[in-house]
Amino acid sequence: xxxxxxxxxxxxxxxxxxxxxxxxxxxxxxxxxxxxxxxxxxxxxxxxxxxxxxxxxxxxxxxxxxxxxxxxxxxxxxxxxxxxxxxxxxxxxxxxxxxxxxxxxxxxxxxxxxxxxxxxxxxxxxxxxxxxxxxxxxxxxxxxxxxxxxxxxxxxxxxxxxxxxxxxxxxxxxxxxxxxxxxxxxxxxxxxxxxxxxxxxxxxxxxxxxxxxxxxxxxxxxxxxxxxxxxxxxxxxxxxxxxxxxxxxxxxxxxxxxxxxxxxxxxxxxxxxxxxxxxxxxxxxxxxxxxxxxxxxxxxxxxxxxxxxxxxxxxxxxxxxxxxxxxxxxxxxxxxxxxxxxxxxxxxxxxxxxxxxxxxxxxxxxxxxxxxxxxxxxxxxxxxxxxxxxxxxxxxxxxxxxxxxxxxxxxxxxxxxxx
Amino acid sequence: xxxxxxxxxxxxxxxxxxxxxxxxxxxxxxxxxxxxxxxxxxxxxxxxxxxxxxxxxxxxxxxxxxxxxxxxxxxxxxxxxxxxxxxxxxxxxxxxxxxxxxxxxxxxxxxxxxxxxxxxxxxxxxxxxxxxxxxxxxx
Numbered sequence: 218x219x220x221x222x223x224x225x226x227x228x229x230x231x232x233x234x235x236x237x238x239x240x241x242x243x244x245x246x247x248x249x250x251x252x253x254x255x256x257x258x259x260x261x262x263x264x265x266x267x268x269x270x271x272x273x274x275x276x277x278x279x280x281x282x283x284x285x286x287x288x289x290x291x292x293x294x295x296x297x298x299x300x301x302x303x304x305x306x307x308x309x310x311x312x313x314x315x316x317x318x319x320x321x322x323x324x325x326x327x328x329x330x331x332x333x334x335x336x337x338x339x340x341x342x343x344x345x346x347x348x349x350x351x352x353x354x355x356x357x358x359x360x361x362x363x364x365x366x367x368x369x370x371x372x373x374x375x376x377x378x379x380x381x382x383x384x385x386x387x388x389x390x391x392x393x394x395x396x397x398x399x400x401x402x403x404x405x406x407x408x409x410x411x412x413x414x415x416x417x418x419x420x421x422x423x424x425x426x427x428x429x430x431x432x433x434x435x436x437x438x439x440x441x442x443x444x445x446x447x448x449x450x451x452x453x454x455x456x457x458x459x460x461x462x463x464x465x466x467x468x469x470x471x472x473x474x475x476x477x478x479x480x481x482x483x484x485x486x487x488x489x490x491x492x493x494x495x496x497x498x499x500x501x502x503x504x505x506x507x508x509x510x511x512x513x514x515x516x517x518x519x520x521x522x523x524x525x526x527x528x529x530x531x532x533x534x535x536x537x538x539x540x541x542x543x544x545x546x547x548x549x550x551x552x553x554x555x556x557x558x559x560x561x562x563x564x565x566x567x568x569x570x571x572x573x574x575x576x577x578x579x580x581x582x583x584x585x586x587x588x589x590x591x592x593x594x595x596x597x598x599x600x601x602x603x604x605x606x607x608x609x610x611x612x613x614x615x616x617x618x619x620x621x622x623x624x625x626x627x628x629x630x631x632x633x634x635x636x
Numbered sequence: 637x638x639x640x641x642x643x644x645x646x647x648x649x650x651x652x653x654x655x656x657x658x659x660x661x662x663x664x665x666x667x668x669x670x671x672x673x674x675x676x677x678x679x680x681x682x683x684x685x686x687x688x689x690x691x692x693x694x695x696x697x698x699x700x701x702x703x704x705x706x707x708x709x710x711x712x713x714x715x716x717x718x719x720x721x722x723x724x725x726x727x728x729x730x731x732x733x734x735x736x737x738x739x740x741x742x743x744x745x746x747x748x749x750x751x752x753x754x755x756x757x758x759x760x761x762x763x764x765x766x767x768x769x770x771x772x773x774x775x
Contacts, residue, residue: 344702345703345704345705345708346705348702348703348704348705349704349705352704356732358644358670359644359670359731359732360732361704361706362732362768362769363720363721363732363733363734363768363769364700364703364704364706364707364712364718364720364734365700365720365732366700366702366703366704368698368700368702369698369700369720372698372700373696373697373698373720373721373722374696375698376696376697376698376748377695377696377748380747380748447701447714448699448701448717449700449701449702450698450699450700450701450702451698451699451700451701451717451743452698452743453698495676496732497722497732498722498730498731498732499729499730500730501730503695503696503722
């Protein structure tokens with residue numbers, strides 16, 4: 218590995234569908250929405266005929282929709298056949314990995330203009346079947362037999378983390394409160410509500426029905442109430458988990474030499490890194506994710522920057538504990554201090570290191586194959602001062618995205634600089 | 637009897653015989669469970685089977701209330717949560733397993749580092765049934 222791109226690569230457009238539950242839409246319909254918005258995001262416009270190849274991140278339309286071979290369908294629905302179309306799969310890291318593949322393809326010189334998409338449509342199945350489909354991203358022979366589920370894996374990381382560092386469930390609840398607050402300002406988010414909004418709505422509903430009125434004085438009281446926030450996999454409760462979602466996202470990746478013909482303010486890919494790891498059980502330490510640390514190290518080295526230079530980060534908060542661990546793996550906080558940073562508000566929009574200003578997977582939604590690409594949509598908006606009510610106060614010249622597959626058996630990190 | 641392949645199929649055959657078996661690399665001495673046909677430590681392919689003592693300690697765990705289909709079929713779920721954990725064997729390797737005979741109603745009383753010993757779990761009935769790896773607190 219040379220640790221550098223053979224030529225410079227830029228992102229010149231980024232768009233996404235709404236995330237949520239859409240019984241009337243299939244992945245291809247969501248993909249069309251995302252691509253249309255991506256076209257309009259480039260201030261010089263995009264002539265689709267300039268696109269030379271398509272990479273699509275998709276975990277498992279096979280299990281969720283009984284649809285395989287998804288890449289050519291996506292290319293077809295946006296009118297791009299006969300261009301080469303390739304599906305990329307790395308579980309929940311499929312989107313970020315497709316982006317990595319698209320960037321590498323442009324850097325190689327094979328293509329100048331590549332469409333990278335991420336798609337997933339999960340809500341057609343009942344919850345137990347979604348749980349089973351997601352569990353196939355773990356070790357089907359040695360983890361499924363132990364009864365592990367995806368919330369279970371991250372819950373096990375949480376018990377190991379709490380044991381080592383003395384962190385509490387309350388710190389994790391702060392992550393959920395913060396991400397819902399950010400998501401309440403994102404019109405694309407599945408949960409466009411703060412946790413305070415949610416508890417007020419539940420109180421109003423109880424009042425309407427004439428039943429007992431719950432006594433929740435604040436978000437913490439609500440989150441501590443097992444009736445409102447039941448345990449999924451102890452110590453993780455419902456509000457520690459990202460939802461089951463439908464959605465798609467798309468970005469346009471181009472050679473730097475043609476970037477200005479699409480956008481006056483392209484985002485240059487300063488660094489990228491990807492790593493793999495063994496299954497969770499086989500690792501010597503369950504309190505961090507070595508693949509994330511390796512991917513970040515590669516990306517920082519290529520970018521020639523340290524974590525303190527990053528202004529905002531979109532990280533893979535499939536569960537609240539995952540955001541805490543990511544904030545340490547990416548070097549924003551020392552090991553064991555991510556939980557306290559979340560409690561102290563360091564990761565809010567006005568904090569020292571804003572994380573998941575989009576609402577994250579937790580509030581924006583987590584259509585798994587789309588998430589890694591949708592992270593870039595938020596970075597695009599924040600870097601162009603287009604994030605509206607959730608715009609961070611400082612200028613965002615350097616931003617990072619972090620996308621995990623499974624229990625961190627794969628990870629992709631990208632660093633973008635506004636040109 | 638010829639040596640069994642270093643595969644999951646063989647591992648499960650041993651489990652059915654109530655043996656916790658893994659592989660030892662004859663080249664570098666590293667031991668592995670699950671069994672592996674190729675040593676990830678030294679990359680040699682000269683393996684032999686080794687039986688573990690079955691003693692270990694808990695390194696991470698959870699109590700699962702929203703169960704997958706296989707555990708629902710075995711009678712688990714919100715009304716009957718169960719504990720899954722990661723166990724570090726005294727020989728070094730780690731493996732996932734259901735943790736039995738612990739107080740799932742009070743997971744905050746469970747401690748990482750808890751000494752455990754292997755317990756083989758029969759899940760399901762008749763031909764659909766299978767023997768799974770479990771652990772329980774050392775008495």
